[in-house]
Amino acid sequence: MKLTAQSVAKIKPADKRQQISDDNCPGLNLIVQPSGKKGWAVRYRIGDTHRRMTLGAYPILSLAEARQRAREVFAAAAEGRDPAEEVRAAKASKPEDDRDKVSSLLTQYAKRHLKSLKSGATVKRELDRFVGAEWGDRDIHSITKRDVIDLLDEIADSGRTVTANRVRAYLSKFLNWCVERDILPMSPATGVKLVAKEKSRDRVLSDDEVCWFWQACDDLGFPWGPVGQVLLLTGQRLGEVVGMSDSELMGDLWHMDAGRTKNGRAHDVPLSKPVRDILAGVERTADEKGRVQFIFTTTGETPLSGFNKGRNHIAGRMAAIASKEAGEAVTIPHWTFHDLRRTAATGMARLGIAVRVTEAVLNHVSGTGGGIVAVYQRHDYADEKRRALGAWAGLVAEIVTGNVSSEKVVSIRGV
Incomplete structure (x- = not known):
């Protein structure tokens, strides 16, 4: 394209990054970002190697100035010098710019x-x-x-x-x-593919694994022990649990504002007695001003983090407990904190809890709660959620103590 001062000014951004060659100065390119920002880059050759160099942003650098700089780059390359390398070396010799x-x-x-x-x-x-x-x-x-x-x-x-x-x-x-923002001429992540194709997970902890998990959490104590147990008993998301504060607790109810949930919908979670006991047993940590902002925190300033290490601590203890019981090394399939949410949902299904109630517990807006139902069905299932989470906590207790039976599960189906 034969670029002119007027045509450069009139070129509009597109959905993708545009690179427009200047026919009057081969090697000079106008770069137009989807954001509307424009800049100049030049391509040249050093021996058999093709190089690319950013010249500057438009309109700070006009078309005429960009052509002049491009010609200087070509002249230097003809002498066997690498202008881009010279600029990089000059920057390296200067005090580092934070x-x-x-x-x-x-x-x-x-x-x-x-x-x-x-x-x-x-x-x-x-x-x-x-x-x-x-x-x-x-x-x-x-x-x-x-x-x-x-x-x-x-x-x-x-x-x-x-x-x-x-x-x-x-x-x-x-x-x-x-x-x-014209900090980089192009992203070094361009063309980098997914590490691996993801598969939909369906991992649910077995009764034995739930028992080992609970014992591991008891052994480890704060912080990951109570976090893990609350995750299992409530079925809520990891970020929501670790961000819990006393200000969100109202007796036996945990209320999260819309800004605290993934789907942007305020959510009430009834707290079974085991959950309330766990939370009561967590010693609160205040920040430098004496304020207690989070229940699960080691600093007082920010919620608990280092989730992968926390999961590994629990998983390692689970394997030790299982191996001791079996009298030989036991390998437990990999699980994630999110699998605890799926385990809770599966446990409620096992108890005969209606799918719509389980979705209400999980604060899902999909499945039976999506579409026209989400618009016109305003019932919040408060009582049903309370009974469901209470029944699930009871089943977990039975699994941990080894007293669970098919008769007991059937008897709860009316919840």
Whole structure:
């Protein structure tokens, strides 16, 4: 395309990143981001190697100025010099600029983008946990595609394939944000595929595993012991449980505002006596100002984190308990904290609890609670939820003590 000052100004953004070549200066490209931001880049060759170099943002750098800089790059390349390498070396010789550190940019990303998202806190936590911890002190321009792949492989090799896929998505959006803000010419995550295809999970803990899990939680104590037991007995999401505060508790009811739930719907969870006993046994930790903000916290300032390590502590103790009972090494199939939610739902089905009531307990808006039902059915199932969670807590107690029987299960079907 024969670019002119007027045509450059009039080019509109599209859904995808555009790269428009300048016919009057072959090798010079106008880059137009979906956000509408424009910039200049030049392609040149050093020997048999093709290189790419960012020249600057438009309109700070005009078409005429971009062509002049491109010609300077071509001249330097003709002399056997690598202009991009010279610029990189010049930057390296200067005092390090914290502005382009990954940690600084993650902070800016959280402030300017994630803060407005409902899932922002979760995304920030995962980016800090994996990306910030690994690359925090590095200059963003030093991150390569291979670095991205190595990071994701390391997460997947630790047995967290789903987490690796989530981090890939979060990281790609962060790097694209850097491109939109003219921090990077292009994202090093471009073309990086999913670590592995995800399969729908159907893992449910068996009665033996529930028993070992409960004993392991008792043995470990705070913080992961009571967290695990509350997760199993209430069937609620991990983030919702660890974010629980005393201000949300009203007698035997746990109330979460819309901002605290995944689907943005306020949710009431009746608390069975075992859950209330567990919560009463947790010693509260205050922050520096003497305020108790969270029930499950080790700092007083933030909710409990380090979920994978916590799960591993429980799983390791479960295996030890099971092996001691069997008199030989026992391998327990991998489970996740979310599988406890599925175990609770399956347990309620086993008790004959209606599916709609179970969905109300889980705060689901799908299945029988979706569509026209969600619009016109305003019954909150408060009494049914209370009976269901009470029956489930009773069944867990029977499983743990070894007194469960098919007759007992059948007798609860009227709940």
